[in-house]
Amino acid sequence: MEYFNSRLLFISICSLLISSQLPARSQISGELSLDTTWSRVIYLSMIPGFDQLNAMSNQMIIDRAAIDENGNFSFTTNYFPYEYYLYRLHISKKGDPPASLIIGGNDENHIFLIANKQSDITIRNRDSESIFGQVEIQNSPQSQLLYEIDKMVLFVDTANFNGSPLKRELMENALDEKLRQIADTCTFPLTGIYAIYKSNFEAHKATNSEFYVSFIKKWKQEKSTYFDEFGKKIPVKTDRNLSYVSLIFGLIIGIFLMYFIQKRVVEKSVNPIRELTVQERNIYTMLQKGSSNKEISDELNISLSTVKSHVNSIFSKLKVKSRREILNL
Amino acid sequence: MKKSFVTIFTTLSLFLFLTNFASAQETTIFGIHRNIELKNESQTKEVKIEMNEKECRFNLRINSVVRGGEVTIEIYNPNGKKQGNFSVGCEIQSDHAQETVNGQISKFIDNPELGDWKILIIPKNAEGKVTIEFTQDVIKTSSN
Numbered sequence: 001m002e003y004f005n006s007r008l009l010f011i012s013i014c015s016l017l018i019s020s021q022l023p024a025r026s027q028i029s030g031e032l033s034l035d036t037t038w039s040r041v042i043y044l045s046m047i048p049g050f051d052q053l054n055a056m057s058n059q060m061i062i063d064r065a066a067i068d069e070n071g072n073f074s075f076t077t078n079y080f081p082y083e084y085y086l087y088r089l090h091i092s093k094k095g096d097p098p099a100s101l102i103i104g105g106n107d108e109n110h111i112f113l114i115a116n117k118q119s120d121i122t123i124r125n126r127d128s129e130s131i132f133g134q135v136e137i138q139n140s141p142q143s144q145l146l147y148e149i150d151k152m153v154l155f156v157d158t159a160n161f162n163g164s165p166l167k168r169e170l171m172e173n174a175l176d177e178k179l180r181q182i183a184d185t186c187t188f189p190l191t192g193i194y195a196i197y198k199s200n201f202e203a204h205k206a207t208n209s210e211f212y213v214s215f216i217k218k219w220k221q222e223k224s225t226y227f228d229e230f231g232k233k234i235p236v237k238t239d240r241n242l243s244y245v246s247l248i249f250g251l252i253i254g255i256f257l258m259y260f261i262q263k264r265v266v267e268k269s270v271n272p273i274r275e276l277t278v279q280e281r282n283i284y285t286m287l288q289k290g291s292s293n294k295e296i297s298d299e300l301n302i303s304l305s306t307v308k309s310h311v312n313s314i315f316s317k318l319k320v321k322s323r324r325e326i327l328n329l
Numbered sequence: 330m331k332k333s334f335v336t337i338f339t340t341l342s343l344f345l346f347l348t349n350f351a352s353a354q355e356t357t358i359f360g361i362h363r364n365i366e367l368k369n370e371s372q373t374k375e376v377k378i379e380m381n382e383k384e385c386r387f388n389l390r391i392n393s394v395v396r397g398g399e400v401t402i403e404i405y406n407p408n409g410k411k412q413g414n415f416s417v418g419c420e421i422q423s424d425h426a427q428e429t430v431n432g433q434i435s436k437f438i439d440n441p442e443l444g445d446w447k448i449l450i451i452p453k454n455a456e457g458k459v460t461i462e463f464t465q466d467v468i469k470t471s472s473n
Contacts, residue, residue: 054415058428097429103415105390105435157412158437165442203410 028089028115029074030123032067032131038109039092040067044075047086047112049229050197056101060088064098067091080117083224084142084190087113089123091131104154106130112150113143114190142188149179149191153198176200180211189219193230205234275317283310284318287326363461367400370452378446378463380407386466387441391448392433395419397456404436407444412436418453 034040045060047053052060065073090110092100102109111132115121121143126134137144156175179199183192192215201212212234219227276284279300286296293307300307320326363376380387393400399418406412417432450459 052416054413054434055418056415056430056432057418057420058430059420092431096431099417099428100431101415101417101433103413103432103434105437107433107435158439164440168440168442200410 025120026078026080026118027074027076028087028113028119028121028123029072030121030125032071032073032091032123032125033127034067034071034091034131037093038131039094039096041065041091041098042067042073043090043092043098045088045090047088048225050086050193050226051229053086053112053197054101054103056099058099061098077115077117077119080115080119082117084114084116085224086190086194086226087115089113106133108132111135112146112194113137113140114146114188115140115143142191145182145186145188145191146194149182149195149198152178172200176204180208183215184211189222190224190226192219193226196230202233209234272318276314280310280314280317283307284314284326287311287314287323288329290323290327359465359467361461361463363459365450365459365461367395367398367452367455367457367459369398370455371398372452374450374452376448376450376461378448380441380443380446380465382465382467383443384440384467387436387438387446388462388464388466389436389446389448390433390462392460392462393417393431393457395430395432395455395457396427398452398454400432400453400455400457400459401449401451402432402434402459403449403451404434405447405449406442407446408442412438412446 028044032042042065043061044063044065045056046062047060063075065075067073088110090101092098092109093102093107100109106129108130109132111123113121113123119140121140122138124136124138125131126136128134135147137147152175156171176199179195183195183199186192186195196212196215201208205212216227216231216234273281273284279302282300283296286299291299293304293311296302297304297307314326315321318326318329320329359382361378365374365376378389389404391402391404393402395417397419399416401416402414403411404413413434413436415432415434417430419428419430448461
């Protein structure tokens with residue numbers, strides 16, 4: 001009873017701790033420091049697939065919010081799906097249309113987040129050359145990891161490799177490998193796919209196909225459009241396919257085995273004479289000519305009983321019962 | 330008097346040294362500027378950029394303004410590896426309601442692959458404009 005009470009107490013404390021950690025509000029909010037070249041409106045877009053990471057249209061924008069004089073903004077997320085999706089926050093330059101995407105350089109105007117209905121994400125930018133150059137993302141480790149991945153890619157893209165294209169290529173390959181490691185060890189499935197997409201995976205599809213297949217298998221419980229899209233690019237061999245392959249392989253092996261066994265049997269049946277000794281072969285040759293035991297005895301200078309013994313042995317080895325059968329061989 | 334003369338002389342010497350050091354790095358800029366108008370265009374266009382100088386910085390900025398249809402921009406290095414892309418598209422297209430979508434990509438690469446870089450402009454019933462600005466800044470550092 002005492003054990004039961006202490007366990008109940010433990011569960012109650014855990015529940016309290018967990019409930020205190022749960023997000024109280026469903027929102028994406030933040031504080032952005034902007035200069036006067038930017039409009040004070042922030043846009044939220046839903047990214048339906050990783051192929052649309054760098055796509056922009058008005059239809060992708062699902063919400064907009066004003067940025068107040070202190071740089072604060074807020075979006076509610078209570079209408080988001082329960083499943084995690086990829087979202088993009090962006091700001092437009094003054095005079096540009098709302099649907100403006102700037103990739104790279106100091107004017108890069110967007111950041112990606114992973115969120116769902118219950119997300120309560122806060123972002124803050126710090127002093128940097130670009131708006132999202134130094135950003136702190138709270139309550140969303142998967143979004144923070146997306147941001148870190150983008151910084152890694154940008155670093156290798158713009159780093160000076162002292163005039164050596166080979167060194168750049170090696171660094172790019174090392175980055176791709178590092179991104180695959182992140183995808184492999186990451187506990188967030190969407191962040192994992194994001195790392196793979198950033199690792200130039202289309203170029204490595206043939207060389208690392210096993211890795212991609214194992215990644216899909218690892219997250220086979222994930223039912224999302226992102227995984228469907230990725231799975232189509234990396235064809236996974238199903239068990240059914242595997243069983244067909246095994247069946248075909250087994251049949252081929254079986255056919256080969258039967259062929260060799262039959263060949264050996266035929267060889268054996270065609271050449272039983274090889275099993276005869278030299279003396280027996282001599283006697284066999286004379287038997288085929290129709291010689292009697294006496295004639296063989298005289299010709300080979302051996303006793304009659306020896307001839308009979310050899311003849312019996314020949315009959316046995318050739319599996320015949322009479323001299324007539326030997327004549328027909 | 331002597332002390333202030335030494336101070337002025339040292340300051341001037343330091344200034345001259347620093348000026349000389351700074352002028353040891355000279356930058357030569359080769360630029361390309363292209364404007365491509367798209368009028369209900371659906372044919373892929375290819376723009377080649379020749380990178381022929383070592384020790385340089387590759388500066389590329391592609392801007393597209395689309396008022397109808399879609400445009401996809403893809404950048405490839407001389408080895409054929411994709412170095413960047415974006416796409417912009419409009420859904421509404423009528424005389425009364427017109428939307429505009431902007432897309433821009435900037436690439437800055439120090440000591441990039443030498444050879445012909447390729448920019449593919451893939452429009453689909455596109456109305457708008459694509460601007461390509463490219464410079465290669467050659468940084469020459471003198472030995473003295």
